[in-house]
Amino acid sequence: MASPLAQFEIKKIIEMEAFGYDISFTNSSLAMIMTVVFISLFMYLGLRNLEIIPSKKQSVVESSYEFISGMIGDNIGNEGMKYFSFIFTLFLFILVGNLLGMLPYSFTWTSHIIVTFSIAFFIFIGVTLIAIYKHGIVKFLKFFAPSGVPKPMLILLVPIEIISYLSRPISLSVRLFANMMAGHTLLKVIGGFVFVLGANSFIVGGILPLAFLIALTGLEIVIAFLQAYVFAILTCLYINDAIHLH
Amino acid sequence: MLRYTLPFCLLIADTISASEEKGGMPQLNPESFSSQIFWLISLFIILFLINHYFFLPKIKNIRKKRDETIQGYLDDAKKLNDSFNSLVEKMNKEFEEVKIEQNALIKKTFEENKKIFDKKILEINNDFEDKKNKLNSDIDENKKMITKELPKLCVDLSDKLYEKIMGEKKKGSVDDFKKLIGDDK
Numbered sequence: 001m002a003s004p005l006a007q008f009e010i011k012k013i014i015e016m017e018a019f020g021y022d023i024s025f026t027n028s029s030l031a032m033i034m035t036v037v038f039i040s041l042f043m044y045l046g047l048r049n050l051e052i053i054p055s056k057k058q059s060v061v062e063s064s065y066e067f068i069s070g071m072i073g074d075n076i077g078n079e080g081m082k083y084f085s086f087i088f089t090l091f092l093f094i095l096v097g098n099l100l101g102m103l104p105y106s107f108t109w110t111s112h113i114i115v116t117f118s119i120a121f122f123i124f125i126g127v128t129l130i131a132i133y134k135h136g137i138v139k140f141l142k143f144f145a146p147s148g149v150p151k152p153m154l155i156l157l158v159p160i161e162i163i164s165y166l167s168r169p170i171s172l173s174v175r176l177f178a179n180m181m182a183g184h185t186l187l188k189v190i191g192g193f194v195f196v197l198g199a200n201s202f203i204v205g206g207i208l209p210l211a212f213l214i215a216l217t218g219l220e221i222v223i224a225f226l227q228a229y230v231f232a233i234l235t236c237l238y239i240n241d242a243i244h245l246h
Numbered sequence: 247m248l249r250y251t252l253p254f255c256l257l258i259a260d261t262i263s264a265s266e267e268k269g270g271m272p273q274l275n276p277e278s279f280s281s282q283i284f285w286l287i288s289l290f291i292i293l294f295l296i297n298h299y300f301f302l303p304k305i306k307n308i309r310k311k312r313d314e315t316i317q318g319y320l321d322d323a324k325k326l327n328d329s330f331n332s333l334v335e336k337m338n339k340e341f342e343e344v345k346i347e348q349n350a351l352i353k354k355t356f357e358e359n360k361k362i363f364d365k366k367i368l369e370i371n372n373d374f375e376d377k378k379n380k381l382n383s384d385i386d387e388n389k390k391m392i393t394k395e396l397p398k399l400c401v402d403l404s405d406k407l408y409e410k411i412m413g414e415k416k417k418g419s420v421d422d423f424k425k426l427i428g429d430d431k
Contacts, residue, residue, distance in 0.1 A: 005271055010278040021280040028278070029285040036293045043301040050308045052315050058308075065305045085298040093293060112272075114279045115286050181273070 004188035008111055008181065028115070031107040035096045042096075064092070068232070075236035079243050087239075090119070091232035098180060098224030102217070110227075111180035113173060120173035123235050131242035143245050172234055179227050183220045190216060397423050 014025040046061030054062055068088045072080040080087075094110060101108025109115055131140045144161040145154055190213045198206025272278075401418040409415050 009272040010275070010282070012281075016281075018284075021284070022277065023284040024281045025285075026278065026281055028282055029289075032285055032289045036289050036296075039293060040296055040301075043297070047301060047304045047308075050304060052308070052312050054308075062305060062309070065302075065309075085294060085302055088302065089290070089294045089297045092297075093290060109282075109286075112282060114273070114282050118283050118286055119290075177273070 004185045004192070007107075007184060007188060010112075027107045028109045028112065031097070031100060031109045034106075035093060035100055035109070038096050038100065039092050064088075071233060072236055075233065076240045076243060080236065080239060083239055087232055087235060090235060091228055094119075094176065094231050095225060095228035098228055099221065101180065101184065102221055102224060108180050108184055110176055111184055113177045116173035116177040117169065119231075120169035123172070123238060124169040127238045127242045130239065131245060134243060135245050139245060143241075168238060172231065176227050176231055179223055183216075183223055187213065187216055187220060397427075397429075 011027045012024045013027065013030060016023045016025060043061060046057045049055065049058075051058065065088070068084065068091055069081075072084060072087060076083075097110045098108065100106055101110065128140075131143070144158050144165065146157060146161070149157055190209050193209040194206045194213055197209055198204075397420045401420050401423050404423075405416060405418050408418075
């Protein structure tokens, strides 16, 4: 039987190269394209016939808009509305990426650390630039020295603050990657149990792991949503820190 | 807990095995990194641009339009409510005026009627008083006349009774009768 990790393998579909770098079209790229197509289709169908009294499809799209708008309003305030398009796209991109990964034979591109780290790193750089642009480099550096702390404590606190700040992209990316990878590996392992136990006990032995597998699939769908939400809300909090440095 | 420990165990195991043999965790294979980063950035930018310039403005516009429509309806409702309130106020004012006018009219009518009634009562009382006086004087007159005539009538009646009983005529005197009954003064 194939390894539970085999599902994460990147398979080249069309080989491509640019400036000496491999940019081949892979199963991961296909899953990402499917994600973009799905989101575009979702938005297009929802917004095709715009009405003041919205249809069901329009309501779904508008509620996703309201959801993100509320999230930004609660965590950043009105100043955060400038970043609405980015956070909206980010949330939907990760959410649909996670959910499409739940389909059999599809690929979960969010289970790759390089992808999640790239997004997290981009957010980290963006947030740092926003903070420097808004408050200047001196005020930004003061962010690492909390006010009201005795000076001797700063020797200990400043490195902790810097490490904590620098570890943001790592924690953000590993959280999503680890959750997705663990969930899918677990599903694959339990799926293997269903097959092996079922084959060795005239199907009867496979029933319990199958029930467990179904329950876990439901849990994974919830986690897919939750991780996209966590990613988006942490991005909001980082942007809030950058705007309001405290 | 299993969710978090499993990938790290796999990660450590894979890092060890990766040094020994090719394979293990596909996530750690750097060969695909450039391709994944390229497609991620490209597709994310495309999706961002589609959302930012095409879909999100549509949602913003329709929500703005909806808010304006709702605000318009609210304004209309407020105007209607205001006009209704002013109408009610005007109606109440008119009602109060009419009420005062009616009360004055009722009071005036009542007073007029009372005057007429009192006048009539007075007239009836006067009339009654006149009639009573006249009746009293009539009674007195009749009484006097009867008192004056009564002895003569009694004498005549006794003459007639004497004639019937005794068979002879006899003329009685009124003065004798008065002496008889002790009324000769």
